[in-house]
Amino acid sequence: MAAAIVAAAEAKGINLRHIDEDTVGVSADETTTQAIVAGVLEAFGAAAVDAAAGTDTEFALDAAVERSSGYLQHPVFNTHRSETQLLRYIRRLSDRDLALDRTMIPLGSCTMKLNATAEMEAISWPEFASIHPFAPDSQTVGWRELITDLEDQLTEITGYDQVSLQPNAGSQGELAGLLAIRGYHLSRGDDQRTVCLIPASAHGTNAASAVLAGMKVVVVATAPDGSIDHDDLNAKIEANKDVLSAIMITYPSTHGVYDADVREVCDSVHAAGGQVYVDGANLNALVGLAQPGKFGGDVSHLNLHKTFCIPHGGGGPGVGPVAAKAHLAPFMPGNAATWTEGNDVPISASRFGSAGVLPISWAYVKLMGAEGLTEATKSALLAANYVAARLNEYFPVLYTGEGGLVAHECILDLRGLTAKTGVTAEDVAKRLIDYGFHAPTLAFPVAGTLMVEPTESEDLGWPSASSTTASTPPPWRSRLRAR
Ligand SMILES: Cc1ncc(COP(=O)(O)O)c(C=O)c1O
Incomplete structure (x- = not known):
């Protein structure tokens, strides 16, 4: 019985869910038209329904379940009245975003690498x-x-x-x-x-x-x-x-x-x-x-x-x-x-x-191929070891493996600096943000430290003289300065 209804609906281009011999699931959302509802009724054996004859009131909700409280009350929902205003509002929001299109996100343990457009398309x-x-x-x-x-x-x-x-x-x-x-x-x-x-x-x-x-x-x-x-x-x-x-x-x-x-x-x-x-x-x-x-x-x-x-x-x-x-x-x-x-x-x-x-x-694996994936791993390891080697003198790298090397991330130990100066890992993380750098992972897995994972997405050329981030201070910087 259920199978026949599901098959009849599918013949009309509508998917119903076959749950068991006697049960069919029907889901609808705001894109469901009257024609679809008519098709479902017909699949259940109702006489042909004139979809065009339906009116909105036939699909009206019972008054008992209609919403009576206010909604979309925040000014953001009624402030931007033209496309220009809306566009500028969206731009303002995106300017506040500190994402990989502005700067490296060196979150150790999180592997924030590039999600390439070709892969996501x-x-x-x-x-x-x-x-x-x-x-x-x-x-x-x-x-x-x-x-x-x-x-x-x-x-x-x-x-x-x-x-x-x-x-x-x-x-x-x-x-x-x-x-x-x-x-x-x-x-x-x-x-x-x-x-x-x-x-x-x-x-x-x-x-x-x-x-x-x-x-x-x-x-x-x-x-x-x-x-x-x-x-x-x-x-x-x-x-x-x-x-x-x-x-x-x-x-x-x-x-x-x-x-x-x-x-x-x-x-x-x-x-x-x-x-x-x-x-x-x-x-x-x-x-x-x-x-x-x-x-x-x-x-x-x-x-x-x-x-x-x-x-x-x-x-x-x-x-x-x-x-x-x-x-x-x-x-x-x-x-x-x-x-x-x-x-x-x-x-x-x-x-x-x-x-x-x-x-x-799927696209990432196919585009990279076996050789490319291995190269990516090696580049990520190299980048982490480069960061570790360059910073070790100022912020000691807490743990290293054989040969004094790290894997794909390194933990910078700021506890000595804190003891000497009172400047904490949290202070450094916040100050990095002032300068347009995303803060590394703070206090995991060791309190008082920062963990940096550069991934293979970063190269040595950043930030260069030609980098817009280097030459143009991010908007939050000037705001912070103005305070
Ligand atoms: C070592 C480790 N294990 C497990 C997880 C959990 O993964 P998810 O955040 O996808 O639940 C994380 C997430 O950061 C992790 O770093």
Whole structure:
């Protein structure tokens, strides 16, 4: 019955949602016309409806649900009365914005790299932008080809066996990955394996995700050089060996360093029956050079809104693909559209998560190619080491790895300066903004420090004499001066 109605509607160019044998979902929005409503009625078997005969009152809302309070009351909604005024208003707003079109955004741990126009162009095309997440497969062949291709590329880049693009953020990818670990242990009758080891330097989302996945967090100490404290790690593995579920490590670490002992850490956890979650937020330091799936990880999330050029845009929508080894595949996110109780759990409400932005990452990977991606990683490493080497004399670089080098970011330790002069890391961050520089990450992962990640998007030529930012003070500077 439901199938026949859905088919009749589709024949008229209208998609209804087939929920079960007797249930059909109908969604409408402000673009739904009377002709569409008439088509839906006909698909349900109503006699032909004269769409043109409909009047607005037939679609009027019940008085009980009509809004009676005021709305759009802020002056901004009634001040700009001409296109000229509106244009100037928009320009004023954009002048206040400190974005990558003005200056480097050196946010360590965030990888704010260029989202190139050529990569982003396609997402506004109706062929991509106007497809509903639950459109029938027959209408999404091209979309799914792009998605599968991107999954394949990410599988190859990470060295895992499969990727799900469903999670909408890195943190959601963490949850999906940890649920996969949990599902794996449960499938083996290891219900008691619920302890998750997390180094003290980890991003806050790691512990939050572990708790959400029903795990108990045990923190592993950091050694004075910023690496994982091995004595503490081994003691905690030993103390929890029967209940150990996983370790979550970040590689390179949030200290901006490639921990040389990463394989050793993974081996120790595996030997105790635990799984290894490698937080892939810092994949910009790995692409083309190393693969988490090959150096000991069982599962990772990536952040397409970091390494793969999707804008972070006000916290989302991002994409945090979860990538895993084959043994975790049965526990990866299931399909939200077909999920039934007791089966693999969907992690977001639609099968491909924030699919609308995937053409950006697809284009990035295709335009760069394997060689280009590796070059980008090397340039990002070089840029970070250049910044570290140039600033070290004035603001000591807190942690370095083998050979005195950092990975893709560096932590500048301002605590000595603060002790001597009272000038804090926060003061420096704010003063940088006065001069048109975006402030680096402040106080993460170490209080009193700034963390800088230049990425591969910056070259040595900036700011040059010809740079408009260098020769023309940004508007907020003069405003600040005038105060
Ligand atoms: C190391 C690390 N892990 C996880 C995350 C979480 O990713 P998201 O912000 O996409 O949820 C971040 C975000 O900055 C991070 O830096």
